[in-house]
Each structure stands twice: as structure tokens, then as C-alpha cells.
Amino acid sequence: xxxxxxxxxxxxxxxxxxxxxxxxxxxxxxxxxxxxxxxxxxxxxxxxxxxxxxxxxxxxxxxxxxxxxxxxxxxxxxxxxxxxxxxxxxxxxxxxxxxxxxxxxxxxxxxxxxxxxxxxxxxxxxxxxxxxxxxxxxxxxxxxxxxxxxxxxxxxxxxxxxxxxxxxxxxxxxxxxxxxxxxxxxxxxxxxxxxxxxxx
Numbered sequence: 001x002x003x004x005x006x007x008x009x010x011x012x013x014x015x016x017x018x019x020x021x022x023x024x025x026x027x028x029x030x031x032x033x034x035x036x037x038x039x040x041x042x043x044x045x046x047x048x049x050x051x052x053x054x055x056x057x058x059x060x061x062x063x064x065x066x067x068x069x070x071x072x073x074x075x076x077x078x079x080x081x082x083x084x085x086x087x088x089x090x091x092x093x094x095x096x097x098x099x100x101x102x103x104x105x106x107x108x109x110x111x112x113x114x115x116x117x118x119x120x121x122x123x124x125x126x127x128x129x130x131x132x133x134x135x136x137x138x139x140x141x142x143x144x145x146x147x148x149x150x151x152x153x154x155x156x157x158x159x160x161x162x163x164x165x166x167x168x169x170x171x172x173x174x175x176x177x178x179x180x181x182x183x184x185x186x187x188x189x190x191x192x193x194x195x196x197x198x199x200x
Contacts (some may be wrong), residue, residue: 024125043157047093047157048155048157050096054069055071064102071097078090109145114139115138115139116137117137118130124182139179142180145156148187154193154195157194
């Protein structure tokens, strides 16, 4: 975001939110107020947290799935929701549990789960430890094949499924692909897809 004429840096989520509500963007990213009071944001955060923890557990343990561990993670994370959202969250997470496995990632030489990719003002990569990058985006899942093709997946918990036109014109698709190609310049292409977790 910008303060007077000095650009302090921007996150993809902030840029994307600007088109919907400038005040909410300012309150969240300039003033540091949490969007936790937004019920849809809460639900999305919990589902993303489950996917992050479960993905890291399964890939580190080299197992395709572990229903008992998944249930343990869900039981911990769901407590961050108001009781009125339990049923909806459980429906989404049951679809995740029944459809998501991680063994397809084991053969990829590079796998990143919930990593924030960061660029400086010249759009060059900066280390993960950099706290104030010029531009950044948090990518849910990214992996690279041995033939230098990158794959980016973004989890969505919304009820709507995007049209082909919406997906083709998605600012997120373009920005995230750029971030990955900047960090891995030897890639020949990046394949991006939306994963509608609500529907498995």
C-alpha cells in the first residue's frame, strides 16, 4: 500500500481487495486490523489452516493420507469458528478429507506449501525472511516437475465456481505465476488452477 508518495509495498490480497472495498483494504493492510470479523474470511482461514497443516504433515511423513490426523487437525482448527459455522466448515472439510491425497507430490523435486513469495521494487526475488517486500503473494501449493514446469494451486472455499472467462482473466493467476517464475527463472511454464475445496 502507499503512504503519501512513498510505496511501502503491496500484497496481492490487498491489491485484489481494492476493487471491492478501499476502506476495508486500508483498515486491514494499513491499520493492521484483522479481517477476522468477516465470517467468510474466518471460514476460509480455517480451511486453509487445515490444508496447510495436513499437507505439511503428509508430505513430511511421506503418506498419502491419514484420516485420524486429519480429524485431529480439524477438531483443533474448527474451534476458531463461531458455532454457527461448524456445520458448513465440516461439510467442506469432509470433502477435503475424502478427495485430497498428497502422494502425487512425493516425486517432485520442489514442493512449497503455504509459502509467501516476495519481490523487491525491481521485481527481483527477496528472501523469505524479508519482512517488508515491495510485492508479495501467499501461495497455497506450488510444486515443480523435473522438466521445469511449475504448478500453482489456490484453494477456494466460496460457494460459486468461477467461469472459464473469470479464471482466464484472473489477476491472481497472473500475479502468482509471475511470482513463481521470478523465483524460479528456469521454468518453461507455470500451470495455475483453482481448487474449489467446498466441492472436493
